[in-house]
Amino acid sequence: MTGFAALLRKDLRVEMRTLRSLPAMALFAVSAFVIFRFGLDREQLEGELAAGVLVPTLLFAALLAINRLFLAEREEGGFDLVRLAPVDRTVLFAAKASALVIYLVVLELVAVPIFALFFLDSAAGLLPFALVLLLADIGLAATGTLISTIATMSSARDLLAPLILLPLLIPLVIAAAGAGEHLLASGGPDYGRFGTWLALLGLYDLIFLLVGYATFDFLLDD
Amino acid sequence: MMERTVAEPSARRSRALEPAIELSGLRRDFGDRNALDGIDLHVDRGQSVAVLGRNGSGKSTLLRILAGLLRPSGGDVSVLGCSLPRETPRLRGRVGYLGHQPILYRDLSPRENLELAAALHDLEAPAARIEALLDAVGMRARAADRVAELSAGMKQRIDICRAVLHDPELLLLDEPDAHLDPEAREELAPLIAAGDGRTRLVVSHDRAAAADGADFVLELG
Numbered sequence: 001m002t003g004f005a006a007l008l009r010k011d012l013r014v015e016m017r018t019l020r021s022l023p024a025m026a027l028f029a030v031s032a033f034v035i036f037r038f039g040l041d042r043e044q045l046e047g048e049l050a051a052g053v054l055v056p057t058l059l060f061a062a063l064l065a066i067n068r069l070f071l072a073e074r075e076e077g078g079f080d081l082v083r084l085a086p087v088d089r090t091v092l093f094a095a096k097a098s099a100l101v102i103y104l105v106v107l108e109l110v111a112v113p114i115f116a117l118f119f120l121d122s123a124a125g126l127l128p129f130a131l132v133l134l135l136a137d138i139g140l141a142a143t144g145t146l147i148s149t150i151a152t153m154s155s156a157r158d159l160l161a162p163l164i165l166l167p168l169l170i171p172l173v174i175a176a177a178g179a180g181e182h183l184l185a186s187g188g189p190d191y192g193r194f195g196t197w198l199a200l201l202g203l204y205d206l207i208f209l210l211v212g213y214a215t216f217d218f219l220l221d222d
Numbered sequence: 223m224m225e226r227t228v229a230e231p232s233a234r235r236s237r238a239l240e241p242a243i244e245l246s247g248l249r250r251d252f253g254d255r256n257a258l259d260g261i262d263l264h265v266d267r268g269q270s271v272a273v274l275g276r277n278g279s280g281k282s283t284l285l286r287i288l289a290g291l292l293r294p295s296g297g298d299v300s301v302l303g304c305s306l307p308r309e310t311p312r313l314r315g316r317v318g319y320l321g322h323q324p325i326l327y328r329d330l331s332p333r334e335n336l337e338l339a340a341a342l343h344d345l346e347a348p349a350a351r352i353e354a355l356l357d358a359v360g361m362r363a364r365a366a367d368r369v370a371e372l373s374a375g376m377k378q379r380i381d382i383c384r385a386v387l388h389d390p391e392l393l394l395l396d397e398p399d400a401h402l403d404p405e406a407r408e409e410l411a412p413l414i415a416a417g418d419g420r421t422r423l424v425v426s427h428d429r430a431a432a433a434d435g436a437d438f439v440l441e442l443g
Contacts, residue, residue, distance in 0.1 A: 006341030014329045017368075077325030083291055084325075085342035086315030221293065 003087040007095035021065040029111035032057040033118050045119040051180025054115050065103050066144040067161050069096055070152040093216040100141035108133055125189035135201035136176040142208035143168050149219045175200040240303050242267045242421035247297035250283050257283045270422040272432035272439045279443025281425040285394045289319040315343055318390035320398055324381040328370040332380040343388040355383040374401040386413050393422045
């Protein structure tokens, strides 16, 4: 088994055993939908309002996992374990980002159908929107893993992660919500600028995966 | 993504001649505080060194620098022929490090922790080696329990297994006897003993125990 596969399997095994992140993320998302439903006093959402509720809710739910991402590495010696092994240290970045993508997909498998049940009169736009979410998940995971690494080295990590991360996620939110606005429009999905938003998300993913790959080794130094 | 150094025979011969550790004027600062100041040390391959000193004298800092986990602030550091910190990647996988805190994931079992370490060290067919080590430290019966459920002494046994799992050339042991009862110390002694060309640096507060079997003593502070 490669170092990457072993580290990813470790993270998934620990999450399945302890359920520290996923239930909290799902509960947060569902609670937020309930609050929006009563707060907006609307039984149906479409277009920009639907995307504006769904995308930020998923993003804030993701913060719960991002804050905990490197906790075990810091407190249980996982950073030293990787630093002592003859393995490229970016495998840890790749494994953590992959684990985060998996958490986000699982979260969306729970939260998006509930969102549709609460707010959408047609689920026709959800299938293409799944592709948007997947690209957003990759970008969120790359950025989140990078910032979580920096925050973990600080004593103010709970504050630092959202403080640095949220501004960096603005382009991603604009692209995902922009695509969602057209896909979740009343009267069915509109694919007018679908390709542009996907390209923007893809570019965002590429940039932050490359930044993570290039800087992670440096970030792990003492 | 794996990187591994395989020495040519001629390189191995020259390695045998070069010292295991060579320090000249090693310094390490933490902000304004000076933890190590001008340490000189020469350790030949296969030698065993006892490191003694009072609390805060820099013993653990020295071991972390030698393991490539901490950058020196000044001086020259050469470990197993690698000049640190520049050649730290070449050192990885050749050192067995046992720190103050166990390097074990609390929510994994001892066996799972060792399997993870074996995968990171790219060990081939590690199962037999892992089971043999678990047997050697008397932990086979608890190998499937979560580390969080084990006593401090049991965690220390498993952490020693992790440190020697990849048969390192250099052992850096920070108080290996901590939390261990006398029987466990005897059981574990063969695993962390010097021999087969292996070099050891052992940090201890027990002067008599540390000096026993050591080629020389390094006193810090």
